[in-house]
Amino acid sequence: MSRMPAWPARARDLARRARQHPRRSALVTALLALAVVLWALTRPGMPLGPVDLTWHRMQVNRDFYVGIDPSYPPFAEWTPERIEGIEPDIARELGRRMGVETSILIMGYDGLYDALYTGQVDLILAGLRADPLYADWVHYTQPYFDAGQVLVFRRDGSYSGIEALDGKTLAVEIASLGDQTAQQWQRRLRSLEIQRHMLPQDALDAVARGDADAALVDTITARLSLTSYPELRQAEQTTASDEYVIAIRAADFRLINAVERALDRMRADGTLDAILNRWLGSGS
């Protein structure tokens, strides 16, 4: 004889009791419904939920404060006229899309997180990498740029993966991340000759001259330099990523949503690429 599962029997028992005690049942149901409603109303963004004071202030004052370290051209530079570069452009575009006026506050790199923590700025845009040290109170957005190492080769060549470098000569900048990555590849491939150069531009020169088959250099150097090397092109993806992200206080959930949405749209409509291309070249 097969046994019935216990839970339908319990459910039937519960239903029977509920019919026997309709008032008590109604009370329990009402309490449960109230708990669900309270839970829903206290979620971020709901009427009884936590308030994003930063977003509230931005909506009232129509202002938006961004912390930038202007010591990193072309990402941010302090010219006699104004702060300019990729990061100020992104900051101003974010402000425009959120309908607020962007104010850029200049500060040294080491003061950026303190400024964010104390509320002097609403976000930091300064070539930051996501840092676990601050993960408990900082939200890092999607990356706006990948400064990682990228392969550069002649236009008539093709290097889709590291296997294609077997038996080849790879030019790198001495002691760079590209150099260290190449040493790892050297151990994985049957043969890879590493050609070291003092500057990344020297590595690109070697490829252009035909002294090396490819170069592994940082994306910023590649994009800034490739306009001078029409015979070279860079791979579509980096081989060792180094993503730059924006830091926002994790409590500012409405601002986070707005910035992430704005970045999505800037990426989709080509604005982000246009800003990067303006300062770095297209890399091709």
Next chain:
Amino acid sequence: MPAQAPSLTARVLSRTAHAAPLLARVAIVAAALISFVPAPPRIVLGPPQTVITRNPAICVHTRLTDEVEEWKVQRTLALVREMGAPTIVEYFPWPYVDRGEGRYDWSHPDRIIRHAEHQGLRVIARLGLVPARLRPPAEERVTSLTYLPYDAFDEFAAFVGAFVARYRGRVEDIIIWNEPNLAFEWGNRPPDPEAYTELLRLTYTAAHAANPAVRVLGGALAPTLEPETSGYAMSDLLFLERMYAAGARDWFDALAVHAYGFTAPPDAPPDPAAINFRRVELLRAIMTAHGDENKPVVITEAGWSDDPRWANSVRPGQRIAYTLDAFEQAAAWPWLEAVCVWNFRIPVDQSNRRDAYFALVSSDFTRKPIYDAIQAYARGWESPYTP
């Protein structure tokens, strides 16, 4: 016949038997509480080490003063020794050991010096900073941690004397203050060469009274082009001139110099209007002009940064080449004793980006390419980073 009264032993045994459950509970609770006490970390010194190097002028500035765990102190100094640097500069802030009224807690300096000795390293002690009890209240005056009231110079001198006495025979070189030609390092007051000279006089006297063999390194001036009237800083050349004018010659045994290269290579010619490695030659010329050519010079901070987002930095390969060239350059100066690279490692890289990119080893003890390059140079190995 009345019952015989139990003996004393029997009574004690009986009472003990009655109390046994309570005693057992107390013992269990005590054992549980004791188990919460963390066991002291076990650091095994191991056999004494010696530094193998072909250039004894190689030196690094460590930052162990903020290091809590002893194994990190030990690991750092072992890496220094393995790299081939026989000398370190380490910072021993006065407030860290000061307990007031002439009392000191030397436990942390003891630990650092014990490990340094064990690794075969010579320690140049940098002494500075001011205990809070001597600084004005923050609501009264905006200062920095380096605000030493002029009427407290003798208290600092007493600390210097106590330090020198404690480490007599173990630490024979001390640096008095750091970069007094910067307002930030002088308690947010305009740099004052005459006052610094007075500080040198008092500390020199106290140090030599505690240990006649000790060497007092004066100066440790920041390379800067700021004019005398700036208020924020004073040119190191002007500052040294005014030190001599104030009679500093009698109050230091060697000159400590900070020689940063920024973007210039180490062979860039010295120029009063430029900051580069060979600026040390200008300071040396001032010493010679004041008849102080017999005193040696120690570069207690030097180096290049490869921070990718700093206008004053160089590429990683240039950093290696410039640093090794600087060691060679220094070998040509008979009056120079050591070139101490700023810095070896900081406890938390995220705490100070500028220092993190000057470091040779990251805070998680990952050796940077420049560490490997200096090690290869010091040990006479083939360099892993040659074009």
